[in-house]
Amino acid sequence: MRKRPAGTPLLRQEWSDLLFMHWAVPAELLQPHLPPRLQIDTHDGMAWLAIVPFRMSDVRTRFTPPVPGASEFLELNVRTYVHLDGVPGVWFFSLDATNPLAVWVARTVFNLPYLRATMHMERPTAQLRQFRAKRTHPGVAPAAFRATWNIMAPLPPAEPGSLAFFLTERYCLYTSNKAQTKLYRGRIAHAPWPLFTANVLHYESSLIESQDLPTPAGTPLLHAGGPVSVELWPMQRV
Template structure:
């Protein structure tokens, strides 16, 4: 029997952002928020993607956020309700609607956040407000969320925004048991505990940063029974391979602060 030398164990790949910086963003920002709303019936669908591939689709100053060297891309349908500003009561046409976003995770100078490739919504007024005042790539779409049973959800979306790439999404999922709170440093924490967002103007010459505050996500296990989507391909992103990492979430009460140029 040959006595082969033991190969050294490769060192772990460091995360893009230290855990302390992620935890710091859980602290509620000072001052009054601009918007308050509720997010519910979320389905988090995530696929791993090479960070270098993702980087080519980001504004120059943003860097892909990674966990143990791995970047992720996600599709998240959900219901938004109780939307109001700090100055006004809920406005009909904007206070309750469905949303579907395509997102990834980034950081700027070590501050982690969410980058949205697109955000489809059923409210034309909400789309106009978000595009005008938050610099976010909102698009109009027809959507429907059904609940055939207490544990089943069905979500369907067809983009209707003029000039935007066509896109459709269909998903059926079954809710499972509640999950324990996400452990800091875990994949669940990395994918769902996000407390700021980034946006840019059309030519990506200006970059904006906004803060978000809410309680840690109450997550549930979920099983996807049916999934059809061409959302990622419409952004020139690779077609996902393999099954997604799936979580269900909500409801949470959310506060949002004004976007600031960075």
């Protein structure tokens, strides 16, 4: 899946200042929330639920320069890991973003569950990140998120078969129409993630609970990541 797909990518962008917050959960907790054909992907028998805040920048199509005011914004997603016919990928329960145009395009063109939100990220030092978000999308469950974390030591590249590889090295995403009768897969390409250890100093969130999922137990597994330059291909029905 790391191999760059054939054809022409639709979009290019950069992802930076990521925090991967992962909780191990029973697969049977998440499977009922997926379209019928998708299967939860597991590592050592456990599924994983994640919250990922980050900065998206230099967003543009392959043939156009970045659009001022629309090429950089913050994003915050709730996700799990799935597979279809042996192809691993990501399933997003929600994707909150600060850019109304990006939210509209993602919902309309890609069937992705993007939601409007206000967000702020501060970088008091080279290692410290402060992120806060509040969902403002009409007609959906309210949610908020706040976290402060330190980026610590660099990690070696994730090796195939390792938990870090399972959680971060995902090169396609899945989505469906609202009735979950049609399923789509989109490919992405980027260099392997630069990963770092991380330390969360403060965290509070209602994002997972807004998806009618129980609050995961225990301390999350943490990785900081980025930056990576990303190419995205059009969604294909599968």
